[in-house]
Amino acid sequence: MTEEDKSKKEGLFEFFSSYRELFEFFCSNTTIHGAIRLVCSRKNRMKTAFWLVLFLATFGLMYWQFGLLFGQYFSYPVSINLNVNSDKxxxxxxxxxxxxxxRYKSIQNELEELDRETQRTLYELYKYNSSGVQGWTPNVHRKKRDAPRFPYPLELIPKKPELHRVVRSAAEEELQVKRREWNIGFKLCNETGEDCFYQTYSSGVDAIREWYRFHYINILARVPQEASxxxxxxxxxxxxxxxxxxxxxxxxxxxxxxxxxxxxxxxxxxxxxxxxxxxxxxxxxxxxxxxxxxxxxxxxxxxxxxxxxxxxxxxxxxxxxxxxxxxxxxxxxxxxxxxxxxxxxxxxxxxxxxxSEDGSDIDVKNLFRSEYTQQVCVRSCFQAKMVARCGCGYAFYPLPPGAHYCDYYKNKSWGE
The missing domain is CATH 2.60.470.10 (Acid-sensing ion channels like domains)
Incomplete structure (x- = not known):
C-alpha cells in the first residue's frame, strides 16, 4: 500500500482524486437498485450503456411522479361521495x-279610491266596464283645475316626436288608446322636480297594473307594523x-x-x-x-x-x-x-x-328572523342599501332599526 493510499485510509474524511473514483465508490456502496451495474459491467460497454439509460429513465419517472403528487396536493382536490338512503x-x-x-281598515278608504281611479282609467283608455253592470259609466268628467287624487297619474305618451306637444293625461281626457300611436306610463321625478323620466309600457294592461301596484305599495307603507x-x-x-x-x-x-x-x-x-x-x-x-x-x-x-x-x-x-x-x-x-x-x-x-357557514363573516346584517340563506343576504343587503340611499325602506322587507317604509308624500323621489 502506497503512502497516498495510507493517508486516504487513515484520514477522518476520505477524499477521492477524481470524479470517476467518487462515482465508482458511490455505485459500489449505494442501496439504489442497479447502480452497481454501472461499475461492475464497465468492460461491456453495451451493458453499461443499457444500465445507464435504465437508471436515468427510472430517475426521470420518479421525479415525474413527484411532480404529479405535488401538483395534485397543491390543487386542493375535493372528493364527492353520493349516498342514496331511505332513512327517516x-x-x-x-x-x-x-x-x-x-284591506286594512286604516287604509280602506284610500284603497277604494284607488279602485275607483283605476276603473275610470280603464274606461277612458279601453271603454272597459270593470263593474260588470250593463250600462254602467264611471264619472270620468273631471274639471281640469281639480288635481288628481293620486300623484303620478297615468299619461299617454306619443311615439312620434312631432306629437310630443300633445301629451295628454289619461285621467283628464276621454280618449280611447290607439296602440300604434301611443305608449302608456307615468312620470317620476326627483325631489326638486328637475330630473324626470317616463316609465312607459307598450301594453295598457301592464301600465295600469304597475301603476296600481306602485300606489298600493305606497298606501301599504303607511300601515303600522304592529297593526292587527x-x-x-x-x-x-x-x-x-x-x-x-x-x-x-x-x-x-x-x-x-x-x-x-x-x-x-x-x-x-x-x-x-x-x-x-x-x-x-x-x-x-x-x-x-x-x-x-x-x-x-x-x-x-x-x-x-x-x-x-x-x-x-x-x-x-x-x-x-x-x-x-x-x-x-x-x-x-x-x-x-x-x-x-x-x-x-x-x-x-x-x-x-x-x-359562509352561517353568514357571521359577511358584512350584511340579517333583517329576517331566520337562519342565513343566500336570499336572506340579498334582500337584507338591498334593504340596507335602499335605506342608506333613499332614506326609506321597501315595504315588503323588514326594516333596520330607526328606518321607515317609503312613502312618496315623505320621500318625493323614492319611486325612481
Missing part, C-alpha cells in the same frame, strides 16, 4: 296563502288538514300576512315553544301533508294578482317564506299533488371555496 327525514315546512289580500291583520280563522281557509293520517292542531302552524298573497299559514316551522317537528320515511300521499282548501275572492284585487286559488311554498324549517320567488299557484276545483326529493350539499370552506 324531517318533513319540510309548507306555507299556504289565500291569494286574497286583506284580518282575524280570519284557519278553518275559514283550510277545511281539513292531516299529516301521516293524523289531524293537525293549532300547534302545527304559524301565521303571517303577505301584502299580495293575503293571509298565509306555515306548517311545521321551527319556532320557539314548538318541538313536535314532523318527519317522514315513506313516500305517498297518505304519508305526507294533505290539505283541503276553500278559496274565496271577497277582497280579490285583480291588478295585484291575475289568478285565483292558493299559493304554496315548500321551504326549510328555519328559512323565511319568500312566496314571490319560489311559490307555485294551486288552481281551485282540482286535486294537486306535489312530490319532492331532498338533496344535501355540504361545501368546504377555507381555501376550497368562499362559502
Amino acid at each position: 327525514l324531517p318533513f319540510p315546512a309548507v306555507s299556504v296563502c289565500t291569494l286574497n289580500p286583506y 291583520i284580518n282575524e280570519e280563522q284557519l278553518e275559514d281557509f283550510i277545511f281539513a288538514c292531516r299529516f301521516n293520517e293524523e289531524s293537525c292542531t293549532k300547534l302545527n302552524y304559524s301565521r303571517f300576512h303577505h301584502a299580495i298573497y293575503g293571509n298565509c299559514y306555515t306548517f311545521n316551522q321551527n319556532r320557539s315553544g314548538y318541538s313536535n317537528m314532523w318527519s317522514s320515511s315513506m313516500p305517498g300521499i297518505k304519508n305526507g301533508l294533505t290539505l283541503v282548501l276553500r278559496t274565496e275572492q271577497h277582497d280579490y284585487i285583480p291588478l295585484l294578482s291575475s289568478v285565483a286559488g292558493a299559493r304554496v311554498l315548500i321551504h326549510g324549517h328555519n328559512e323565511p317564506a319568500f312566496m314571490d320567488d319560489n311559490g307555485l299557484n294551486i288552481p281551485p276545483g282540482v286535486e294537486t299533488s306535489i312530490g319532492m326529493k331532498k338533496e344535501t350539499v355540504n361545501r368546504l370552506g377555507g381555501k376550497y371555496s368562499d362559502c
Whole structure:
C-alpha cells in the first residue's frame, strides 16, 4: 500500500482524486437498485450503456411522479361521495296563502279610491266596464283645475316626436288608446322636480297594473307594523288538514300576512315553544301533508294578482317564506299533488371555496328572523342599501332599526 493510499485510509474524511473514483465508490456502496451495474459491467460497454439509460429513465419517472403528487396536493382536490338512503327525514315546512289580500281598515278608504281611479282609467283608455253592470259609466268628467287624487297619474305618451306637444293625461281626457300611436306610463321625478323620466309600457294592461301596484305599495307603507291583520280563522281557509293520517292542531302552524298573497299559514316551522317537528320515511300521499282548501275572492284585487286559488311554498324549517320567488299557484276545483326529493350539499370552506357557514363573516346584517340563506343576504343587503340611499325602506322587507317604509308624500323621489 502506497503512502497516498495510507493517508486516504487513515484520514477522518476520505477524499477521492477524481470524479470517476467518487462515482465508482458511490455505485459500489449505494442501496439504489442497479447502480452497481454501472461499475461492475464497465468492460461491456453495451451493458453499461443499457444500465445507464435504465437508471436515468427510472430517475426521470420518479421525479415525474413527484411532480404529479405535488401538483395534485397543491390543487386542493375535493372528493364527492353520493349516498342514496331511505332513512327517516324531517318533513319540510309548507306555507299556504289565500291569494286574497286583506284591506286594512286604516287604509280602506284610500284603497277604494284607488279602485275607483283605476276603473275610470280603464274606461277612458279601453271603454272597459270593470263593474260588470250593463250600462254602467264611471264619472270620468273631471274639471281640469281639480288635481288628481293620486300623484303620478297615468299619461299617454306619443311615439312620434312631432306629437310630443300633445301629451295628454289619461285621467283628464276621454280618449280611447290607439296602440300604434301611443305608449302608456307615468312620470317620476326627483325631489326638486328637475330630473324626470317616463316609465312607459307598450301594453295598457301592464301600465295600469304597475301603476296600481306602485300606489298600493305606497298606501301599504303607511300601515303600522304592529297593526292587527284580518282575524280570519284557519278553518275559514283550510277545511281539513292531516299529516301521516293524523289531524293537525293549532300547534302545527304559524301565521303571517303577505301584502299580495293575503293571509298565509306555515306548517311545521321551527319556532320557539314548538318541538313536535314532523318527519317522514315513506313516500305517498297518505304519508305526507294533505290539505283541503276553500278559496274565496271577497277582497280579490285583480291588478295585484291575475289568478285565483292558493299559493304554496315548500321551504326549510328555519328559512323565511319568500312566496314571490319560489311559490307555485294551486288552481281551485282540482286535486294537486306535489312530490319532492331532498338533496344535501355540504361545501368546504377555507381555501376550497368562499362559502359562509352561517353568514357571521359577511358584512350584511340579517333583517329576517331566520337562519342565513343566500336570499336572506340579498334582500337584507338591498334593504340596507335602499335605506342608506333613499332614506326609506321597501315595504315588503323588514326594516333596520330607526328606518321607515317609503312613502312618496315623505320621500318625493323614492319611486325612481
